Amino acid sequence: MTALQMACGSCAMHRLCHPLTGAEGWLDAVQARRRLERGQKLFRAGAPQAAIFAVRAGTLKVSAPDGAGGHFIVRFLLPGDAAGLDGLAGGVHPTEAVALEDCQVCEIPRVRAEILAEGIPTVGAVLRSLIASQLAGSQVHSALLARHAAGERVARFLLDLSRRWDERGYSAASFRLPMLRSEIGEHLGLTMESVSRVLSDFQSRGWIRLTRGAIALLDLDQLRACAAIPLR
Amino acid sequence: MTALQMACGSCAMHRLCHPLTGAEGWLDAVQARRRLERGQKLFRAGAPQAAIFAVRAGTLKVSAPDGAGGHFIVRFLLPGDAAGLDGLAGGVHPTEAVALEDCQVCEIPRVRAEILAEGIPTVGAVLRSLIASQLAGSQVHSALLARHAAGERVARFLLDLSRRWDERGYSAASFRLPMLRSEIGEHLGLTMESVSRVLSDFQSRGWIRLTRGAIALLDLDQLRACAAIPLR
DNA sequence: CCCGTTGCATGATTTAAATCAAGTCCGCCG
DNA sequence: CGGCGGACTTGATTTAAATCATGCAACGGG
Numbered sequence: 222m223t224a225l226q227m228a229c230g231s232c233a234m235h236r237l238c239h240p241l242t243g244a245e246g247w248l249d250a251v252q253a254r255r256r257l258e259r260g261q262k263l264f265r266a267g268a269p270q271a272a273i274f275a276v277r278a279g280t281l282k283v284s285a286p287d288g289a290g291g292h293f294i295v296r297f298l299l300p301g302d303a304a305g306l307d308g309l310a311g312g313v314h315p316t317e318a319v320a321l322e323d324c325q326v327c328e329i330p331r332v333r334a335e336i337l338a339e340g341i342p343t344v345g346a347v348l349r350s351l352i353a354s355q356l357a358g359s360q361v362h363s364a365l366l367a368r369h370a371a372g373e374r375v376a377r378f379l380l381d382l383s384r385r386w387d388e389r390g391y392s393a394a395s396f397r398l399p400m401l402r403s404e405i406g407e408h409l410g411l412t413m414e415s416v417s418r419v420l421s422d423f424q425s426r427g428w429i430r431l432t433r434g435a436i437a438l439l440d441l442d443q444l445r446a447c448a449a450i451p452l453r
Numbered sequence: 454m455t456a457l458q459m460a461c462g463s464c465a466m467h468r469l470c471h472p473l474t475g476a477e478g479w480l481d482a483v484q485a486r487r488r489l490e491r492g493q494k495l496f497r498a499g500a501p502q503a504a505i506f507a508v509r510a511g512t513l514k515v516s517a518p519d520g521a522g523g524h525f526i527v528r529f530l531l532p533g534d535a536a537g538l539d540g541l542a543g544g545v546h547p548t549e550a551v552a553l554e555d556c557q558v559c560e561i562p563r564v565r566a567e568i569l570a571e572g573i574p575t576v577g578a579v580l581r582s583l584i585a586s587q588l589a590g591s592q593v594h595s596a597l598l599a600r601h602a603a604g605e606r607v608a609r610f611l612l613d614l615s616r617r618w619d620e621r622g623y624s625a626a627s628f629r630l631p632m633l634r635s636e637i638g639e640h641l642g643l644t645m646e647s648v649s650r651v652l653s654d655f656q657s658r659g660w661i662r663l664t665r666g667a668i669a670l671l672d673l674d675q676l677r678a679c680a681a682i683p684l685r
Numbered sequence: 686c687c688c689g690t691t692g693c694a695t696g697a698t699t700t701a702a703a704t705c706a707a708g709t710c711c712g713c714c715g
Numbered sequence: 716c717g718g719c720g721g722a723c724t725t726g727a728t729t730t731a732a733a734t735c736a737t738g739c740a741a742c743g744g745g
Binding site (some may be wrong): 255287288293307316338339345348354355359362364366367408410424449 | 547569
């Protein structure tokens with residue numbers, strides 16, 4: 222396991238796995254810790270939803286197939302992120318999750334989560350909060366796709382990653398980009414070429430520095446200014 | 454009240470208001486039925502989330518302000534739809550809801566919903582399911598915005614409304630369009646002009662018939678074919 | 686170590702939709 | 716009834732991003 226590992230304390234599901242402070246009996250909410258190799262699927266679109274997941278180490282992409290071989294990438298997962306919650310409506314995963322690198326993932330069977338939610342009110346509240354949080358995030362992303370230019374989309378994407386790494390205690394200014402340019406494009410509604418052009422432009426302005434598989438944000442203020450300016 | 458009214462039986466929140474079949478005691482989950490005039494706000498973006506809502510009659514738009522006077526319209530609400538769930542993460546509404554016409558809306562205070570969820574397991578499950586359903590829907594909408602052309606967006610929008618009216622027992626082929634062209638555009642990431650051109654084009658092909666404030670879908674198959682074809 | 690593949694960058698051209706600009710239709714109110 | 720304003724349509728032009736095309740650089744397997 223070379224990927225950064227997340228402490229349970231800063232995991233999105235922490236209050237779900239450990240609902241009763243100090244009570245060790247609930248640690249077994251997590252039935253298994255799965256290891257995934259790069260490219261392996263954590264769950265498949267259309268498959269019955271057997272569990273919800275928390276990323277312990279590594280990064281993944283969550284994507285929705287468009288029925289014609291293409292994929293829209295709904296979000297990227299960092300350590301501590303929850304996954305598979307969008308299947309809680311119909312019992313079937315509408316999306317799939319694929320490891321961008323070697324990963325370690327905690328798995329809470331759906332049934333176990335439901336039993337916990339019935340027994341412990343805070344668990345139900347945490348679950349609702351997690352799903353609602355992803356809903357709010359998805360709505361913001363829709364707004365980004367509907368109304369904002371390429372430069373702004375890329376700037377917000379970088380700042381979003383920066384903030385999330387920061388929240389996890391890692392550098393907000395310098396992090397790996399484990400996804401391909403084409404995958405950034407599939408997330409932002411742009412082509413690979415457009416993503417590449419915008420990144421090159423940012424670099425030529427001195428706002429970022431690109432190295433293989435990683436990025437340094439050199440001027441957060443300029444990026445924020447770029448990201449904040451609406452189209453009209 | 455001129456707008457069509459929804460029977461509680463086909464409301465998204467039915468199993469939340471009436472969790473125990475035959476037990477009348479839970480009917481008071483709904484604390485109030487509010488009336489809204491066209492243009493009135495049901496809740497405001499940034500306001501503390503005091504309640505969740507179910508539309509009983511009329512239609513509304515749910516929109517996210519973009520910080521520069523513009524709005525992205527997240528979804529339109531029909532009778533029986535739930536609203537305000539995206540505030541369950543942070544306790545603050547990230548979006549606002551505005552009546553497109555005179556409306557009647559059921560209101561369940563947040564605290565009451567939480568008490569019910571604690572007391573009755575199915576209520577918690579219904580709540581999770583409602584939020585997860587909106588999450589899945591929002592993700593699909595993101596994919597639409599990211600990857601699909603104007604004609605396809607409009608076709609899907611019309612078919613989505615058609616399906617939803619159908620589910621409610623009304624005509625799938627003919628319904629009112631209470632929102633402005635510009636509002637359809639704000640929902641689909643298009644300008645008013647583009648929406649108008651696409652609708653005119655559909656009409657000239659004989660796929661739809663537009664009348665003031667309403668639409669008839671004349672060729673669902675052609676619309677479906679248009680909506681299903683991905684960009685690549 | 687070389688070569689083929691894969692990911693990325695960048696230039697030229699095309700295109701879909703935005704923008705700019707009239708003009709029409711209708712409901713409303715004086 | 717008649718003029719006004721808001722909603723919508725339609726046309727001309729511009730523009731941002733897609734598409735098409737090419738080249739480069741790093742990596743990995745033989």
